[in-house]
Amino acid sequence: MRTHRLSVVLGSSLIALGLVACGAGSGGSGGNGKSIQIWEGYTADEAKAFAHLVSEYEKQNPGQTVTSLYVDNDDSLTKVLTAVRGGSVPDIAYLYGSWAPNVAQIPQVVTLNSVVKQPSVNWNDFWVGERDVATVNGRVIGIPALVDNLAVVYNKTLFTQAGLQLPGPGWTWPQFVADAKKLTDTAKKQYGTAYVTPGNEDTVWHWEALLWEAGGKILSADNKKAAFDSAAGLRSLTTLASMAVTDHSMYLDPTDSAYANLFNSGKIGMLVTGPWDLSSFPSVDYGVQIMPSFPGSAGGHQTISGPDNWVIFNNGSARTAAAEKFLLWLTAPAQVTYFSLHTGDLPIRASVANATGFYQSMNKALPGVGTFINNLGNVRQARPQIPTYPKISTVLGNMVVSVLLGKSQPAAALASAAQQVNQILANPNP
Amino acid sequence: MAAPTAPVRRRRLSSAAAARARVARSEHFTGWAFVTPGVVIILLFGAVPVIWSAVMSFQQSNLLSPSTPYVGLRNYRAMVHDPVVAQAVGHTLVYTALFVPGTMIAGLFLAVAMNRKIRFISFYRTAAYATMAISTISEALVFIWLFDPSYGVVNYLFSLVGVPQQQFLNSPSEALYVIVVMTIWGWTGFAVVIYLAALQGIPQPLIDAAATDGATRWQTFRRVTLPLLSPASLFLAVWLTINALQLFDEVYLSTQGGPLNSTSVLVYYLYEQAFQNFNFGYASAIAYFLFLIILVVTAIQFRVGRRFTYYRS
């Protein structure tokens, strides 16, 4: 009896091992380009729209297969780096724009300057923020995959309840601060606004938008010295501190996930966030308005954008050509229109944004997204495209969090951060 | 060895010695034969990468370009001068010192409670094991909510008993302790499983004998049960410590090392260095420093354990 059980166990293990051996082949380099592999992090609506586009492309190009693998965007760099070291890179990968200066150092990354200069591509149709992020030191290393920007999403019901005027496009940061204070109700555990405080780039870029509006810059023009330690830096930080520390009107979310659900539960009055959050607010009557500006500042109103790139890796000339062809088709106006309309993602091409009826259709499908589309024209500058930016981001993140937690005063925090940033810039490889 | 006596006795002794030698030789062979399959896998996928990483710690590597020049001890020297490393060491040690005893005590208490045949005991035990099955992200989300300063259950309970509201994950001085609680919850099931298996191995006659001798239940526990559990306790202490010193997932999913690096533990910091700052050589050096810490702590535990562990053989 025992031997019978044993043989069952052994038998099933052998079958299992057999199944194991019948795995899919891996993507080695070389090949005739008939099959390309793409790593992307699309979920839900985006995944459906993307899958539709892929099958469209395969129908239009018989014999060509595009295999996609889901990789969470946050993890895609880790997976790409491992693949680079191990010699099995995909043909195309979706990579955050903030990684671009470092991704450019990967030898397998294909330079796309000649590809995007073709007139049919209409490179300048892509927003300037996207082109800036896809280009590192003049070398084009990616094709825009996504664009977004920051604006204010507010809870109309809470505004009306507090007797406040809804935000208009000309509003100012002092008004924002005052509104936040009036919207805060400790008894109801209601906050005027929220800020994400994990200390990473998410914390930083929200502040950078204010810095720019206050007329400041992150680094000097040659990217060699810190420039945020200025009157503009002080003004932007003090604005945030007044809400977090003085008025206690700002909910601090160190987890980067609670704030959206809180807003949807009607507990937060205003959020500075992007279009991706709009679908998370089914329970709120929300409105969208561009960010306020600082009165008397040369910065006026502007916003910050976080474009992402499709990056092509060299797996032989046939596959590279096939990848380029696919991406150029994917980012052509017709496909961009389809993708945006079916996902609510902002259009990566200006011509699509300005097309007749587009704004209306988008706003109908996802109320409020129209403001974000128009706001794309307000992206005037990008974050420094240098390899040491991640380290600078850590310093800036700690600076903002320590001010918001009340652990340091804005002026001192700025000075200390500037010192650290200058050290990093002077000595990039310690 | 033996004094020369009648030839018959000498022959028997030498054959005994020869038999011992035969056994010893075959022991070596058998020993190696037994360990080889497991050891090959463990060394190939464990030791080789460990050595590889050691080599990388002497290089400047950013995982991007293939050029990885040797830079000697530069990474290690940078580590000595990095204030965050010192902080991370402190946090890692504090975390470990709280987590390991906490989990062992909670696990032991629950295992003893569950080592009996009462109704619903299968449900209670499964509840304990199940905590190991839950994904770390779900665990993190629940605890983030429980400890939310404004909306969480813990602060609500505090308000009921008059304890002032705490900032928990928003507070650099409290965030690490929240993670301690979160991970004790996550690992108690493991401790229960280990202790339960060990408790099963304690023969009831021994317990009964102690009771007949007039010992109270607590005395029996202290003087019979605990010593017999000592191998399991040593195992748990070593394994929990090795894991605690390498804490990563919960920090990654909740505080990301914040606020203000207060929950930055060594593995999280080296992950940041490797995959966010592209400083893989430096990350490898930090990993080796951590390795030394773990090695020393584990060796001490085994040393101390040898004195207090009782094996029934």
Add this chain to the structure above:
Amino acid sequence: MSAQTHAGGRSRRRFRLPFSGWHLVLLPASLVLIFPFIWLIVTSVETPAEALHFPPILTPHVLRFANYPDALNAAPFGRFFINSAVVAVVTVLCNLVFCSLAGYAFARLRFLGRSALFVVIMTTLMVPFQVTMIPQFIITKWLGVHVLAGIGINHIGALIVPNAATAFGVFFLRQFFRTLPVEYEESARVDGANRLTVLWRIVLPLSLPALATLAALTFLDSWNNFLWPLIAIDSTSQMTLPLGLATFQSAHSTDWTLLMAGNVMSLIPMLIIFFGAQRYFIRSVAATGLAGT
């Protein structure tokens, strides 16, 4: 324990509950322990509108059981489940075999280099995976090209082989085997049994709780493993459950209801295993053979 067994026969008047007092401890403790599961299950049957709430709504007004079929249809979960199951089962079997052999050798056999080898094995536990995963990736890729395709990158064999024996399993069983009284093994050897027979016929039957524990823990580890499959698998058809569940979670938006439904479904096999394996965690006194001693 009744009063009569106490020496001297002191009979104290004790307040007797209609049930064992331990329930007063175990029930609250269990509720604390399973609380996250309650949250998980409740969220998995909520509508998105109620799921996107903070603090979470634990008493939803609208239940949506369709989350479960929706989750199953969102990605080829049947395939993911099979992959995860095959990987887990084979990994467990390999571990039981290899770690028993090695653990027994470290516990009982005196062979040259035993202590040094044990230390080396333990050291493999002391370097975090974030650092060793890239060398492991390269080794696995090399094996796939030069030894057997089925264990290389992008095959589920690559998820099995690196974990087919772990230092944890060896360490765990070594500790356990050392607690067994050596008399049984000695008497069997005097009777002429070789080491393998002693292991198979004497030691392992006595070690069922430990083996069951190791099996359950190894299964759990394998089932929930995320980082290694993430970097080793390049095709959807080879993905395991954790990777599949990740498809509900993107950097900016998470499909909470589907994710929780997927999580609950992923938990069920493990709960079944734990519940079923409980029988082996408990050893009857008779099986220990110590009743007579």
